[in-house]
Amino acid sequence: xxxxxxxxxxxxxxxxxxxxxxxxxxxxxxxxxxxxxxxxxxxxxxxxxxxxxxxxxxxxxxxxxxxxxxxxxxxxxxxxxxxxxxxxxxxxxxxxxxxxxxxxxxxxxxxxxxxxxxxxxxxxxxxxxxxxxxxxxxxxxxxxxxxxxxxxxxxxxxxxxxxxxxxxxxxxxxxxxxxxxxxxxxxxxxxxxxxxxxxxxxxxxxxxxxxxxxxxxxxxxxxxxxxxxxxxxxxxxxxxxxxxxxxxxxxxxxxxxxxxxxxxxxxxxxxxxxxxxxxxxxxxxxxxxxxxxxxxxxxxxxxxxxxxxxxxxxxxxxxxxxxxxx
Numbered sequence: 188x189x190x191x192x193x194x195x196x197x198x199x200x201x202x203x204x205x206x207x208x209x210x211x212x213x214x215x216x217x218x219x220x221x222x223x224x225x226x227x228x229x230x231x232x233x234x235x236x237x238x239x240x241x242x243x244x245x246x247x248x249x250x251x252x253x254x255x256x257x258x259x260x261x262x263x264x265x266x267x268x269x270x271x272x273x274x275x276x277x278x279x280x281x282x283x284x285x286x287x288x289x290x291x292x293x294x295x296x297x298x299x300x301x302x303x304x305x306x307x308x309x310x311x312x313x314x315x316x317x318x319x320x321x322x323x324x325x326x327x328x329x330x331x332x333x334x335x336x337x338x339x340x341x342x343x344x345x346x347x348x349x350x351x352x353x354x355x356x357x358x359x360x361x362x363x364x365x366x367x368x369x370x371x372x373x374x375x376x377x378x379x380x381x382x383x384x385x386x387x388x389x390x391x392x393x394x395x396x397x398x399x400x401x402x403x404x405x406x407x408x409x410x411x412x413x414x415x416x417x418x419x420x421x422x423x424x425x426x427x428x429x430x431x432x433x434x435x436x437x438x439x440x441x442x443x444x445x446x447x448x449x450x451x452x453x454x455x456x457x458x459x460x461x462x463x464x465x466x467x468x469x470x471x472x473x474x475x476x477x478x479x480x481x482x483x484x485x486x487x488x489x490x491x492x493x494x495x496x497x498x499x500x501x502x503x504x505x506x507x508x509x510x511x512x513x
Contacts, residue, residue: 197298198477202470204306207275208313220268220314241266243273265344272310278303298477312352316342318465325357328456331414331435332448347446351375355472356465360505361450362389368443369395369405378472382486383502388423396421400436401445412437416452419506430506451505
């Protein structure tokens with residue numbers, strides 16, 4: 188990175204949070220959020236809550252986290268981790284409307300100011316799915332929601348949280364997409380996807396297109412829980428015929444809510460640079476998301492200068508089955 192690099196408060200906040208979560212695990216010896224709460228003396232109370240999953244409360248009688256009594260075991264663990272992130276980073280109390288399930292908010296928009304919800308999510312992900320655990324799943328080829336489900340089951344967290352964690356640390360060209368009633372709600376891109384794809388290709392508040400498995404579900408109510416190749420044009424603008432993307436879409440527990448993992452059918456089957464640990468990859472991805480200048484500067488330095496010999500763009504090269512992109 189050049190000498191002109193300036194880390195935004197948003198980027199600094201996320202990196203400080205990652206380091207803090209790793210340090211707290213080592214200091215406390217805790218392996219779960221529940222164990223860490225006990226170590227900190229934070230009481231966990233299950234009760235009826237409307238419009239929220241959990242709330243951190245600090246007062247003269249001590250600190251405790253109230254948890255909605257309808258949460259699943261995975262949802263409860265995630266909520267504890269998220270609220271402990273607020274506790275550990277000493278955030279001000281968030282509005283009740285923001286006390287929701289896992290979701291990334293740093294999605295194809297440039298981020299400058301600190302975001303406490305982003306930081307709490309990051310703390311929860313790093314603590315429940317530390318690097319040594321996520322490294323066992325994040326670079327599988329092909330990468331599908333099966334890997335996310337295995338990570339979720341291993342860590343005891345919701346599938347959505349595991350999918351977000353995978354995409355922030357993986358070396359693969361992929362993106363997680365959550366849609367509700369046929370409209371994209373958020374997108375979580377991997378670092379290599381972010382480098383190759385145009386941001387407008389996958390944007391929140393756009394309608395899920397025909398040709399995708401997600402659209403088929405909204406049109407017919409039917410969905411196979413298996414990854415399939417679909418025309419890349421079903422998800423991306425300006426893609427020529429003959430380009431494909433692997434789509435794995437599943438229906439979540441909430442009506443009309445589906446989770447999709449998009450990945451390229453052709454990818455480089457090579458080990459990542461040892462310096463690009465999950466931690467380093469997450470930082471690089473967030474750096475590229477922090478500003479248009481950061482992304483443009485990085486691509487100018489590290490993407491090939493020559494045009495792609497296999498397809499109109501390098502992204503499309505990864506969407507051609509059987510194409511050698513090494």
